Amino acid sequence: MKLLEDKIKKEGKVLEGGILKVDGFLNHRLDVKLIAELGADIAKEFASAGASLILTVESSGISIAYAAAVKMGLPVLVAKKHKSHNISDGVYTAPVFSFTHKTENTVLVSDEYLSAADRVLIVDDFLASGNAAMGLLSLIEQAGATCVGFVAAIEKEEQGGRALIEGKGVKVYSLARIKEMRAGEIIFK
Amino acid sequence: MKLLEDKIKKEGKVLEGGILKVDGFLNHRLDVKLIAELGADIAKEFASAGASLILTVESSGISIAYAAAVKMGLPVLVAKKHKSHNISDGVYTAPVFSFTHKTENTVLVSDEYLSAADRVLIVDDFLASGNAAMGLLSLIEQAGATCVGFVAAIEKEEQGGRALIEGKGVKVYSLARIKEMRAGEIIFK
Numbered sequence: 292m293k294l295l296e297d298k299i300k301k302e303g304k305v306l307e308g309g310i311l312k313v314d315g316f317l318n319h320r321l322d323v324k325l326i327a328e329l330g331a332d333i334a335k336e337f338a339s340a341g342a343s344l345i346l347t348v349e350s351s352g353i354s355i356a357y358a359a360a361v362k363m364g365l366p367v368l369v370a371k372k373h374k375s376h377n378i379s380d381g382v383y384t385a386p387v388f389s390f391t392h393k394t395e396n397t398v399l400v401s402d403e404y405l406s407a408a409d410r411v412l413i414v415d416d417f418l419a420s421g422n423a424a425m426g427l428l429s430l431i432e433q434a435g436a437t438c439v440g441f442v443a444a445i446e447k448e449e450q451g452g453r454a455l456i457e458g459k460g461v462k463v464y465s466l467a468r469i470k471e472m473r474a475g476e477i478i479f480k
Numbered sequence: 481m482k483l484l485e486d487k488i489k490k491e492g493k494v495l496e497g498g499i500l501k502v503d504g505f506l507n508h509r510l511d512v513k514l515i516a517e518l519g520a521d522i523a524k525e526f527a528s529a530g531a532s533l534i535l536t537v538e539s540s541g542i543s544i545a546y547a548a549a550v551k552m553g554l555p556v557l558v559a560k561k562h563k564s565h566n567i568s569d570g571v572y573t574a575p576v577f578s579f580t581h582k583t584e585n586t587v588l589v590s591d592e593y594l595s596a597a598d599r600v601l602i603v604d605d606f607l608a609s610g611n612a613a614m615g616l617l618s619l620i621e622q623a624g625a626t627c628v629g630f631v632a633a634i635e636k637e638e639q640g641g642r643a644l645i646e647g648k649g650v651k652v653y654s655l656a657r658i659k660e661m662r663a664g665e666i667i668f669k
Contacts, residue, residue: 314590314592314593315592315593318558319557319558319560319589319590319593320555320556320557320558320590320593321546321549321555321556321557321558322555323546323549323550323553323554323555323556324553326546327550349538349539350538350539350542350558353539353542353543353546354542354543354546354556357510357512357515357542357543357546357547358546360510360512361512361516364512364513365512366509366510366511366512367509367510367512367543368508368509368510369507369508369509369510369539371508400508401503401508401509403503403504404503404504404508404509
């Protein structure tokens with residue numbers, strides 16, 4: 292999606308360790324007009340997927356998931372991140388290792404809001420190593436629901452997450468697909 | 481706002497310790513149509529406030545802030561929550577005690593995205609004791625910016641947060657104002 296790629300080229304910052312900072316429009320300060328366009332693009336791509344629910348994870352995925360949900364007329368389920376692995380009743384949980392923060396978290400959703408009848412579209416801000424995606428896919432599997440696709444606003448192709456998700460038979464769609472990042476330069480696929 | 485009050489009456493659950501659970505439509509599962517209506521109501525109320533920015537805090541405030549921002553044509557700044565009090569360069573920070581989780585966090589925004597010229601509307605999901613609000617107000621004060629109002633989707637009046645914010649000369653607007661909660665009963669003002 293040219294609009295997002297242009298924005299990343301103009302305002303994204305490449306930090307050490309392969310971290311792309313998009314704080315100015317996607318994560319910390321939200322460019323609401325841009326995010327609404329991302330939502331419209333996602334809705335168009337998955338118009339015929341028969342999704343019943345959009346699943347995201349707090350907190351950077353929420354605005355993008357919301358923007359897509361508005362266009363698709365769907366509810367959003369926001370998986371919670373916890374530091375602890377305490378498992379209580381009535382929830383599905385999965386471990387997720389954060390590439391950015393080098394910590395392991397647990398993602399969690401209530402079983403009240405995810406059922407075997409659901410056709411789930413996952414929407415997140417980044418796809419890198421695919422750890423968060425695999426955690427969310429695990430929640431969907433535990434519920435016996437179907438995943439109709441995985442969307443990332445930004446994919447960092449070098450980190451290999453796409454193959455993991457596609458290996459589960461799930462379609463991957465990224466709005467900006469970065470082939471390579473070097474200091475001061477971002478190369479799109 | 482009758483739409484929200486009706487939803488709270490129908491689906492909200494009063495837990496021990498004065499906690500109101502609205503997981504089914506506002507916090508965990510997001511009722512996107514309802515939240516869009518909340519955003520429209522906020523935009524109408526503050527149409528002439530001359531706001532330049534909406535400030536919220538991760539993660540439950542994000543969707544409501546986004547919905548208001550779409551209607552008002554404004555960017556959103558999402559304050560980050562941190563467990564630690566490590567203060568790095570280029571950020572404003574303030575301590576916030578969480579009533580629900582009984583923990584102290586730090587809220588943080590980059591000074592790149594909040595300046596003395598900003599007229600800031602704060603949007604959050606809950607107003608209870610006012611701790612989160614005071615933390616966000618402190619960030620605005622540190623930047624030398626102006627706060628044009630504080631919005632909560634749900635106000636729990638008994639916990640007294642309104643007086644703290646109004647004491648700072650800031651207008652408080654809540655979309656559902658709960659006077660009293662008892663087991664199985666929620667009384668609105």
